[in-house]
Amino acid sequence: MRNVLISGAGVAGPTLAYWLARNGFRPTVVERSAGRRSSGNPVDVRGPAVPVTEAMGVVPRLREVATRTTRMVVLDGAGRPVTTLKTPATTGNEVEVPRADLATVLYEAARDDAEFLFDDTITALEQDEHGVDVTFDNARPRRFDVVIGADGLHSVVRRLAFGPEREFVRPIGIHVATFPLGEPTDHPRDLLVSNTPGRLVSIHPSREEALVAFIFRSSIVDFDNRDIVQHKRIVTDAYAGLGWRVPDLLERLEDTKDLYFDSVSVVDLPSWSRGRVALVGDAASCVSLLGDGSSLAIAGAHTLAEALADGSGFARYEAVHRTRVMPKQRAINRAAAMLVPKTRLGLATRNAAARLWPGGL
Numbered sequence: 001m002r003n004v005l006i007s008g009a010g011v012a013g014p015t016l017a018y019w020l021a022r023n024g025f026r027p028t029v030v031e032r033s034a035g036r037r038s039s040g041n042p043v044d045v046r047g048p049a050v051p052v053t054e055a056m057g058v059v060p061r062l063r064e065v066a067t068r069t070t071r072m073v074v075l076d077g078a079g080r081p082v083t084t085l086k087t088p089a090t091t092g093n094e095v096e097v098p099r100a101d102l103a104t105v106l107y108e109a110a111r112d113d114a115e116f117l118f119d120d121t122i123t124a125l126e127q128d129e130h131g132v133d134v135t136f137d138n139a140r141p142r143r144f145d146v147v148i149g150a151d152g153l154h155s156v157v158r159r160l161a162f163g164p165e166r167e168f169v170r171p172i173g174i175h176v177a178t179f180p181l182g183e184p185t186d187h188p189r190d191l192l193v194s195n196t197p198g199r200l201v202s203i204h205p206s207r208e209e210a211l212v213a214f215i216f217r218s219s220i221v222d223f224d225n226r227d228i229v230q231h232k233r234i235v236t237d238a239y240a241g242l243g244w245r246v247p248d249l250l251e252r253l254e255d256t257k258d259l260y261f262d263s264v265s266v267v268d269l270p271s272w273s274r275g276r277v278a279l280v281g282d283a284a285s286c287v288s289l290l291g292d293g294s295s296l297a298i299a300g301a302h303t304l305a306e307a308l309a310d311g312s313g314f315a316r317y318e319a320v321h322r323t324r325v326m327p328k329q330r331a332i333n334r335a336a337a338m339l340v341p342k343t344r345l346g347l348a349t350r351n352a353a354a355r356l357w358p359g360g361l
């Protein structure tokens, strides 16, 4: 059980590789992208992820790349301030960092002790009692003791070993589109969030430039993951006629080549392992943007590595980590109602609650 293949070099993958290598395993990580991914969504390293990043010695690097956001300014649809809240941001060893920087820092921690194959993907898995035969798009076929899917919401390992995505991925009726603003914001410490019923648009300061997010309720179920023109049309239709900076942001959307678009989804499987194949991070239990997914990915990867190292195995990993994931998944509809209220009444109620929030300024 020493020879482990990990699919995905996002957040969970390099964390798992690091901890497996520390425990005498020989991890190989295969990553579909040719290099660093552009998705700069600010994500969090909090709660159970903090002792893991501390023990990896990466906190100073994470602080270097952390965003400087300290406040969330809630605006109405016309851009008038509703209230201002303190954001958890970067305090103690908890940080908010662009996702791509988090992946890079974790990769840098793991790269000396793990093999990384970029620009490749698993195409087939065949397991027997003693190992897993793996074929790749580019690399030659190889045999591993264990294969782990850390390849995100649309995991190929999950599809090959567990079944089609539609069996495990539940879209919650919200879509998200994010792209770089193309310039730094005038408000480097303020996350600006403007809501109308069923629609949210935000400008989130990141390191070099800000990130725009459109998060909106929609009944669209079929879209082509690779059709950026279609994604832009869906967003433009959803935000037509709205105020504040929306017309300008839609023009920038039209020009961007770096668009992240997906439906916000929950991943729910009855078991995270099948024989010698297991899942971690979003591939196993995605809560998307609504529930500390990156912190859970780090904590889950560490728990999985420990369970493999001490011989307690996948069942122990799952028993421990499900206790962290389940409360987040149960809270997802409440989190969605707070983030993107559906109706005018829902929005007024949310805003009233936000004004009374303990972190209000």
Ligand SMILES: Cc1cc2nc3c(=O)[nH]c(=O)nc-3n(C[C@H](O)[C@H](O)[C@H](O)COP(=O)(O)OP(=O)(O)OC[C@H]3O[C@@H](n4cnc5c(N)ncnc54)[C@H](O)[C@@H]3O)c2cc1C
Pocket: 007, 008, 009, 010, 011, 012, 013, 030, 031, 032, 033, 037, 041, 042, 043, 044, 045, 099, 120, 121, 122, 150, 151, 152, 153, 154, 155, 156, 176, 178, 280, 281, 282, 283, 287, 288, 289, 290, 291, 292, 293, 294, 295, 296, 297
């Ligand atoms: C808009 C947005 C905002 C978010 N905000 C937050 C936040 O504020 N706080 C928070 O905690 N979380 C947030 N999240 C969630 C967080 O980004 C994820 O939960 C986290 O990145 C999950 O890590 P992961 O390693 O499981 O998957 P990912 O980070 O998605 O990494 C998966 C990796 O696998 C690779 N891959 C995919 N397919 C293949 C393949 N076939 N072969 C090889 N490699 C493959 C991908 O290229 C990627 O590098 C947000 C997510 C989104 C979309």
